Amino acid sequence: MRPFITLISLLLYQCFALSSDSHASNRAKILHDEELLALGGNITLTEQETKVNNCLMQYKLNEINFAFNNPEYFNFTYHFFKYKTNIHTSKVYKIIKDLPKGAALHLHDVAILGPDYLMNITYMNHLYVCFAKDKVQLKFSDQLPTDPCSGHWQLMSEARRLSRNVTNFDAQLRQHFTLVVNDPAKVYPCIKNTWEAFMNYFITVGSMLTYRPVWEQYFYDTLKAFREQNIMYVEVRSTLPKLYELDGTTYDPFITAKAYKKSINKFMKDYPDFTGAKLIYAPIRDTDKKSVTKYLELALRIKAEMPDVFAGFDLVGQEDKGKPLIEFADQLTAAADNLTYFFHAGETDWYGTSTDENLVDAILLGAKRLGHAYALPKHPLLIKEVLKRDIGLEVNVISNTVLSLVQDVRNHPLALFLAQGLPVVLSSDDPGAWEADLISEDFYVAFVGVASKSSDLRLLKQLALNSLKYSALEGDTKKTALKKFNSEWNDFINRFECSAY
Amino acid sequence: MRPFITLISLLLYQCFALSSDSHASNRAKILHDEELLALGGNITLTEQETKVNNCLMQYKLNEINFAFNNPEYFNFTYHFFKYKTNIHTSKVYKIIKDLPKGAALHLHDVAILGPDYLMNITYMNHLYVCFAKDKVQLKFSDQLPTDPCSGHWQLMSEARRLSRNVTNFDAQLRQHFTLVVNDPAKVYPCIKNTWEAFMNYFITVGSMLTYRPVWEQYFYDTLKAFREQNIMYVEVRSTLPKLYELDGTTYDPFITAKAYKKSINKFMKDYPDFTGAKLIYAPIRDTDKKSVTKYLELALRIKAEMPDVFAGFDLVGQEDKGKPLIEFADQLTAAADNLTYFFHAGETDWYGTSTDENLVDAILLGAKRLGHAYALPKHPLLIKEVLKRDIGLEVNVISNTVLSLVQDVRNHPLALFLAQGLPVVLSSDDPGAWEADLISEDFYVAFVGVASKSSDLRLLKQLALNSLKYSALEGDTKKTALKKFNSEWNDFINRFECSAY
Ligand SMILES: [Zn+2]
C-alpha cells in the first residue's frame, strides 16, 4: 500500500498546489478585469505619463496608507468644514490643481466665487444694507432703497463706519456669504437646516450680485478664476434673475442672458486661449405649469438669438421639495426636440420617492447629462439606460456632503460610478457657498476620498476628457477643444517635476 | 393655407399627445421592471396577505411621508443611539416583531443578550471583580483570583455592598456592558474609538461568560430570546474561548463546542417546535499561519465529532486590522473541500485596500455566504459572481452604522443589494453590544430606513425565506424548516388584525 499512498499524497499535493496557484491567477484576473472596467481603465499611459503617475501615486499611497493605519487622522471621516484647510497641504492636491482638468459643467452662477470676493463688493459705492433679524438684505442704489425690509436701509459704508469695529463688522457680514461654520454638526443637524442656510445665502448674495455692472464683472472674474485652475471651458446654470441699475431700472431675464454673452465675449477677447462658456437656463422647479411654459419660451428665445451661448435647460431648487419632473412631463416632452436637457435628478437619499423617480423622467426626457444622479445606484435598470444612451453624470462630491446627503464620502455613489466605468464628469456645484476652491478640491476629494486606492492618473485624465466629451460643445469647436486639451495635458506632463511638489 | 396649418397643428398635437403617452407608458414599464428585479419582486401575495400588506404599507407610508415632509424628524438622519427607543413606538416595528422571520445567521455569541441580562449575572455568587483604570475584569472563582490586574480583586457582592450606592454602582458597571452612550458623536468620533470600546466590551463580558455553567445557560437563553422574536433557527459564530470552572480548571476549545451542543440539545428538548442552532467556528483573524493550521484542525475535528452542530468556518476581528484572507489563502484553499466557509468580507469603507479585496478571496475560496459584504457594490464583477454562485449576503445594518461605516442608513449598500435582487439575509451581528432587540430592529431599519418606500410585505417574506434558503440546513431538515416556516407565516397572516397595532 505504501507506494500507492505516496502517489495519492503526491497527487493531493499537486492538487493543492494547483488550486492554490489557480486561486492566485483567478484573483489576479478579477482584479485586472475590475481595473479595465473602471473609469480610465482603458487608457494606456505613455512613458512620460507613467513617470508623473509614479510620483502622484507615491503621494496618494502615502496619504492613504497612513490613514488606513491611523483612521483618526483620515479627513473624510469628518465634515468637510473640519478638513477643508488640511487639503491644501496635500501634495496630491497641489498636483491636481496644476493638472489640466478640461471643463466644469455643473455650477450655479451666484455661488461660484467665495465670500472673500463678495466682501470686496461690499466696499463698492452705492451699496445699501438692511440688517433684519438674522438676515441681511443688500442693494445697489443711487438713493435710499424702498424695498420692504424689517430693519432699516442705510449705506453699507455708513453702517461699517458706525460699527466702530470694522474687523468685527466684516466678520459678521462675511458669515452671511458662506455656509462654513465651526461646528457643522450643531448648526446643520439635518438637511432642513442646511438648505435653509443655503437658500438664505442665495437671497442675500443674489440681491447684491444682480446689480448689472457687478453681475457682468462677477462672471468675467469667474471665468478668470477657472482658467487659473486649469479649466478651459465652463457651462454655468442660471435662474436668470432680473438685473437692475442704480436708478432702479430692472430688466427682464433675457437681458441677463445677454449680460452673459457680453461677459463671455469680453473674456474671450482678453484670454483667447480659453475655449469659452455656455449658459444652461435653470429656473426654479417649485412652480406651476404656466410658469414652465414661460420658462420654455424664454429658453427657446435665448437659443434662437444666442445659439453660441445657449447650452440647454434645467430646473433647480431643493429637489425633495418639488416639483418633480413628472408634473411638467407633457410640456418638457413637447419641447424635447428643440431643447437639450441637463436635469438635476436624484439628488436625494429618499429611495422610492418622487425625487428618486426624477431619474426615470430625466432619462426618458432625453437628458444629455444628469445633475448629481446621486440616487442612481438604487436603479440598476437606469444604470443600463445611462450606458446605452451615453448620458453624462455630473457628480459634485463636496456639494453632496455639505448639503447633508452623505457624511463620509467613502459612501458616496461616485465610487460605484467609477467602478462601473459610467460616464462621470466632476464638478463643484456651488463652491463659493462652502469656500471650496473652484474645482480642484472636488477632484482631490474624489481621487483620494472616493476612488479606489489604486485609481491613478488614468482616472484623472479620463475625467478631464469626459468633461469635454459630455459638454455642449459640438462639431469642430469640440474637436478644437479636445486638441487644445491634449496639447495642454502633454505640456503639463512634459514639464512635470516630482520634486516641485 | 388655413386648412393646411390646422392640419399641421392637429398632427403636432397628436404627436405631442402620443409622445407624452409614450413617456407615461415607458415610465410605468421601467418602474414595473425595477419592482420585479428587486428582492421579493417575484412573490405574488395571496388575498389574505394583501390585506396584511395594505395595513403594513399604510403604516409605513405614514412614517415615510411624514418624514419626507419633515426631515428633521426622520430617525435615520441621526445616530442609532439617538432614535433606538423611538423605534418601539412604530406600528411597523410592532408588526415586524410579530412576523415569522425565519433564521438569524450572523451573530457573535457573547454579544447577543444585552446589558440587562449581563447585570443579572453580576448578582451571582462567586463572581470577583477588579476595577482597573477605565476597565473592569470579571471572574467566577471559589477563591481570590490571581489573574494579573492593575487594581485588586474582590468579590462583586462585597464591592457592591461597599459602594453604599447600589444604583450608582450598577449604572457604572452596566456602562461596561454596552456601547450605548448619550453623545455618540463625542465618544466615537471615528471608527478607531468605536472598535476600541467594542473590543473592551468583548474582554469584559467574555471573562464573565466563559464560566462554564453561565456559558451554557447564556446560549440556552439566547435561543429562547430568538424564539420569542419569531426566529426558528440560529447560526452563531464563536471564537470558542476556553471555558473555566470555579476551581480554576480550564478546558480546551473543543469543550466549548460541546457546551454548545449541550445547550442546543437541552433547548430543543424544552422547545421541540424550534428548528435548532448551529455553530460557525470563527477564531481571531489577526494571527499567523501556524495558528490558522490549528484552527482548521479544530474545525475539522468538531465537524467530524458533531456534524449536526457544526456549520462551518470564518475568521473574525476588525477586518481593517487584518490579517486579510490572502495571507492564509493556501491553507484555506486546501481545506475548502472539507469545510463550508462563511467569511466576513468587505466590512470596510476602504476601497481598493486589503480589506476590500477580502471579497475577492472569500468568493474564490467558495464561501457559501459573505459576512457584511459592505464593500460589494464597489465590485460590479464580484456582484455577478455572487449571483452566479448564489452566495448569501449577511447584512447587518445597525451594526454597520454603530461601528462607524455609515451614518445615515439610507446610504447603506443594502439599498443596492435589494434593488438588484441579490440574495440578502438580514441579521444583527452583536445586538447586545448596542442594546438592540435580537433582530426585529434590524428588520425595521432595513425596511423603513433603507429599502424603497414602495418595498412591502413581499420583501419581508423573501428575507425570511432567504434566511432558510442560505442557511447551513440541508436536505430534509431544510425542507421541514421551510414547511414549518410557511405554516407559521400562514398562521400569522390568517390571525392578523390591523387594529391590533
Ligand atoms: Zn446643482
Ligand SMILES: [Zn+2]
Ligand atoms: Zn460579524
